[in-house]
Amino acid sequence: MTTISCFHCGEEVKEKFTGDNHLFCCAACVNVYYLLSKSGLSSYYSLASSPGFTPLVKNDAFAFLDLPDAVDKLLDFKSTEAEKVRLLLPQIHCSSCIYLLENLHKLKEGILTVHVNFSLKEAAITYDPRRVSIKEIALLLTKIGYEPSFKKKSGTPENNTSYKKQLWKIGVAGFCFGNIMLLSFPEYLALEEVSDDFKSLFRYLNILLILPILFYSGSEFFKNSISALKVKKISIDVPLVLGIIALFGRSMYEVISGTGSGYFDTLAGLVFLLLTGRYFQNKVFNQFSFERELYSYFPLSVLKKTTIGEERVLIENLKEEDFIKIKNEEIIPCDAEVVSESITADLSFITGEAMARRFNKGDKIYAGSKIIGKSGEFKVLKKTDKSYLACLWDEVKSSGKKDVLESLTGKFSGYFTALVLLIALSAFSYYWMNNNIHGAFNALTAVLLITCPCASALSAPMALGNAIRLLSRRGFYLKNAFVIEKVAGIKNIVLDKTGTITVAEKVEVTYCGSTLSDEEESLVFSTVNSSNHPLSRILSDKLKHTPSLEPEAYEEIKGKGIEAKFQNNVVCIGSALFTKSNVTVENPKHGSVVHVAINGKHKGYYFLESRYRKGLWDMLEKLSADSEIYLLSGDHKDENPQLLQYFGKNMLFNQNPEGKKQYIQMLAENGKTMMVGDGINDGVALKVSDVGIAVSDNVNSFYPSAHIILDGKNFIQLAEMISYSRSVLKVIYACLGLSFLYNIVGMYFACTLQVTPLFAAVLMPISSITVVSLAVGGTYFAYRRKFIN
């Protein structure tokens, strides 16, 4: 049977909705289609097939946009005639989206222009505040399937200017490099027709052109090496600067003394290539923020109960002792006391518990808990910034190790510089003692310029930059290039359970026992549907397609189960004892069991188990091959035999964030440790580990700060990612080895005073080009081998 997909959103069509000879999956999609075609925007559908999203409209999701305070914070520009706002629209995914959004003015009066930035998934909207409000725009966007996300953005303008400066430096270096090459042409070709006057003119022009490179584009090398020397360290910039000075000094001497043309082209090319390499290495993923603000997890506003009714307030303005109302799927923004009779809340993000928990009147509930089912009322105990979660968050911020950029090439350059200096000085003193003063200076500068570590300085940025780019194709987003080096050295891998190795918020429900008829199933559904118990919520969600009946009598007995009376049936759902079950359940410990009895007869049981990610066991097999793996969970004990098989004794349950942190610190003493987690409860542990990976099933949603952000879909490729990082490191070693080989050859010629300008002009580009192609090609082939067989 072929499935028909919706013309608008591409979902499978179950119930047919037609409009204009097209088939749709739901009325909402049909509505969007008509809305668009009426406004002459049908091109939306011809640019890509089924480009839309099923729109979900939550009634008061944008209620906070009625508050002028909240709106003012969002606006980029404000006047009486026009306001400009930039909205993050995570749903933007294809060219049709750009088309539709940029034609938004056809859908609504008052919208002036929309400018989409695809890579940031952002739309800059200018509108006339007298004719349309931002709330109306948000509702319109949601209606056509692009729900704006009002989470706070972290991209600072300061970041932006440094990026522009980098580009400009590369541009200046490129300009000077190209012109120097052009002016050096007569020298390359040894043209005899060009008179000496011209030759010296060209040489002086070259000096003029090298100055911006030295003092503007290359200034960061000087600054970096000075600051490295100040803390008595040798970074990769130190030998570079040494080489640059040698090249510049020697070239100046040759030009001014009229003995040669110098090596300005080499110097300019070196700076240009180095800057380009660093640009690729530092290219960041704009759409991710690796440093998160806690507030972006919370809603912006909340319903406050007042003497006259309900009022919407920003969470910053909430005070202690205020009464607030939280609805289904909403997050409690502050530590609070439950005022309603009983509510159910999902704490998986805060504590790591997989199953939702029930709270009764008077119980304390932490900020960050998500309400499930019935809405509830709460009394604020502590404001958001003083809540348990905020304290935890502040600790995360302060406890993190400073990222030390003690990189591989950094260490290498330390030894390298010492060695080069030693050789240069011994060559110098050798010729000096033999009374060859000219030869002594010649050898000194020749050694410094020929061993200039351009090749080795280029190899790491190029290899790492390329590796970062390739890994992002596989859903691994790295904070910076140095993370790869750290990943390669990992000895211990610690995994969180809920949301990391299991799929967040998904519970597998299986039924065992005598088959239930449709009528019986609907009886079960009607019974659990009225209950607020976490297990009932899961069951009713599973059975939601069955028709519901109204029970005549209904009783929930705490700790036992539910009994409901229907016209001619009595349904008991709950513990084994309560339903008089004598069935033995297999492996009861790694899930929850709910028994069903109808009219006093035990029918069977539902088994509720959090679902492990597909392919998890294979991945654990691979991971445990060359590292120690640990399971660290805030959830209750889980004795799944497969978990036991892979983790053995390395499983810890019921851990709070502090416990997790201490465990990581203990492990870190015997080797580099990687922590993989997803919730706030893992936040501190992620920060103190050598490599913290935040797993997120939806990269637009909230996740804690980390070194790597991993798309949940690609979780099982963690093993490949680690082994790829090791290969990348091997490629860098190979590059360093190759450039070392070039240096030995060069050094031999330099020490024996055989370095001619032609020799230098040939050897230097060749070494750079071969090393860079080895770096880029090597990382690419390793990627092909690890990820695409």
Next chain:
Amino acid sequence: MSVLFLLIIISLTVAAFFVGCYYWAIKTDQFEDDYTPSVRILFDDELTKKPKE
């Protein structure tokens, strides 16, 4: 041969002009988003007939 003087001045001017363009492009955020404009340029030709404005 003295024409070289002129040629060098011209070549440097041309190159400087392009550096100026590059600077302008950076200033006006043209490197901010390198995907959307490539799509946007195709929208000018409406794929279906336009309704009356």
